Amino acid sequence: MKTADPELMRAINRFSVLDTVRRHGPISRIEISGRTQLSTTTVSAITASLLDDGLILTRHEGDIRTEGVRGRPRVMLKLNPEAARVVGAKIAASRMMFVVTDFCGDVLSTLSLPIRVDRQPIGVIADLVEDGVRRCVVDAGLSLEDVDMVCLGLPGVIEHRTGRIRSSPIFREINVDFADEMTRRLGAPTMIESDAHAVTLAHHWFGSAxxxxxxxxxxxxxxxxxxxxxxxxxxxxxxxxxxxxxxxxxxxxxxxxxxxxxxxxxxxxxxxxxxxxxxxxxxxxxxxxxxxxxxxxxxxxxxxxxxxxxxxxxxxxxxxxxxxxxxxxxxxxxxxxxxxxxxxxxxxxxxxxxxxxxxxxxxxxxxHNSSDELWAQGAAAVALHELYESPWSTTGPAL
Missing domain, CATH: 3.30.420.40 (ATPase, nucleotide binding domain)
Structure with a gap:
């Protein structure tokens, strides 16, 4: 009988724990175990690794720092918002929306550019997107060196794994390797995602779902x-x-x-x-x-x-x-x-x-009348989802 890839299982379990902390934190290890159906031993090992990588933080409840609560201090876990920064964008035919978020998905800065981009040459579209990303990052008080990943949400048929745009009403050409182009320009790993997928994840992380x-x-x-x-x-x-x-x-x-x-x-x-x-x-x-x-x-x-x-x-x-x-x-x-x-x-x-x-x-x-900011925040969530799944070291994500 073929057994599961242990590295894959570790990655799945790691993501499950990290996402549970995001959704329900501050949360205890025993609560994480109950929600993920992982053993307390497995949860303890994973959270120890996440703490070492600086992705989560501890908070004590029940000690002298929390008045009115008695008994043995209870260790609660929450995401470290400073662990990473990402950029998300909604690229539409007549406008672009950018957001910078922290590791929790909270928005640090936004930038809206009401500019028509459809049917422009690829180089012009790339210039406009690059300028938008850089301006939004500066508005957040950061530089591109501080950004761990960028995700651009576009309409059309997108290959998530390769970043190739098979077709989009925004582009004249088909089969455009836009992720590679923007990664080269920005110097930060850049993903391309369907805007519909981005806003779906936005509602799952921040909205109605x-x-x-x-x-x-x-x-x-x-x-x-x-x-x-x-x-x-x-x-x-x-x-x-x-x-x-x-x-x-x-x-x-x-x-x-x-x-x-x-x-x-x-x-x-x-x-x-x-x-x-x-x-x-x-x-x-x-x-x-x-x-x-x-x-x-x-x-x-x-x-x-x-x-x-x-x-x-x-x-x-x-x-x-x-x-x-x-x-x-x-x-x-x-x-x-x-x-x-x-x-x-x-x-x-x-x-x-x-x-x-x-x-x-x-x-x-x-x-739901979803705002452009929510769509862009969904693209940021796609990038964060990728980081949550990535192996990390104390120097950052090993992408």
């Missing part, structure tokens, strides 16, 4: 993304691939293949209406959905019908996802929510009609 190990997120932005969290881990495809939900096939036949993006993508919604000068300019500047919201409120029938069609398509898709995964929570985020009641009501109605009777009530639907 903080107490859950399983959930699903659908992002409705320039592209349609899917994040699946299972057993406290992001589910990725072969090679760490992200999921482009817009490629999902709704129907196929002699008339051709109908994909979700053609019904519910941003281009499909905004393109349903003949654009006047102001609308066309809003779309060009990446503010099409905000302007569409105004038109929907003014009872623009073309956009209302497009919003209903898109909502229905997403609702059916969501019912299929719930059928596959039966998650306790589904979070829907993104600019399409700005379409308001016509879109959301159509989504909910289609979902209730399409979800199997046996699964009705299983998944809670949450519509």
């Amino acid at each position: 903080r107490d859950l190990n399983d959930m699903v997120l659908i992002s409705l932005e320039q592209t349609l993304g899917l994040g699946v969290l299972h057993d406290n881990q992001l589910f990725r495809g072969a090679g760490g691939l992200s999921h482009n939900l817009g490629d999902l096939v709704l129907s196929a036949g002699s008339a051709g293949t109908v994909r979700l993006a053609s019904q519910a993508g941003e281009n499909a919604i905004l393109g349903a209406r003949s654009a006047d000068g102001r609308f066309a300019e809003a779309i060009r500047l990446g503010r099409g959905m905000q302007h569409a919201q105004t038109l929907v409120k003014a009872e623009d029938n073309e956009l209302i019908n497009a919003a209903i069609r898109a909502g229905s398509a997403v609702g059916v898709t969501l019912a299929n996802i719930v059928t596959l995964f039966a998650p306790p929570l589904v979070i829907i985020v993104g600019s399409s929510l700005e379409l308001g009641a016509p879109f959301i009501n159509a989504l909910q109605d289609a979902y209730e009609t399409a979800v199997p009777p046996s699964l009705k009530g299983v998944a809670e639907l949450v519509f």
Whole structure:
């Protein structure tokens, strides 16, 4: 019988302990053992190593430093916020958002750049991203030498393991090795992640799914993304691939293949209406959905019908996802929510009609207007997740 790789098991156990301290700290060793199902001996050995590496700190409860509490001092463990610094970013077609966080994921500085980057040459996009990272790091009172990892969240099909962008609406080219380019420029290890995966982890670490190990997120932005969290881990495809939900096939036949993006993508919604000068300019500047919201409120029938069609398509898709995964929570985020009641009501109605009777009530639907800062903080969480899994020494992560 093939046995598990002991190094892999040690890494898994180490991450489990560190993540438990992050989520529930200050926490005792015996509580860590109960939550992770690891033996107290294993927990003691792992926490001793984490203390040696400076990743966690001790706090005593019940001694003279805590008035009103008697008895033998109780040693509690918590993350050391000074153990590492990371940068997370949301790179969208018309704006970029950067955050610097400490080892706990707490934000130290933010930078928002409302600048159009899509369809620019790769070198120009890299210049803009580099400048944004450097400015945000300086705003945090740090230098790039203080940064342990950078994670850039982008729309499209991303290979997490290699940092290769197979396709993205931001890039003219396909199969771009952007992680290598940015690592070279910044001098810090740089990861590329699907923005949908980043915001999924943001909600798991900081938002609506903080107490859950399983959930699903659908992002409705320039592209349609899917994040699946299972057993406290992001589910990725072969090679760490992200999921482009817009490629999902709704129907196929002699008339051709109908994909979700053609019904519910941003281009499909905004393109349903003949654009006047102001609308066309809003779309060009990446503010099409905000302007569409105004038109929907003014009872623009073309956009209302497009919003209903898109909502229905997403609702059916969501019912299929719930059928596959039966998650306790589904979070829907993104600019399409700005379409308001016509879109959301159509989504909910289609979902209730399409979800199997046996699964009705299983998944809670949450519509969340996630800020750009939360998306960027999710990218930082991806970087922290990588550091939590990495072997460490007293000189830092051995990446």
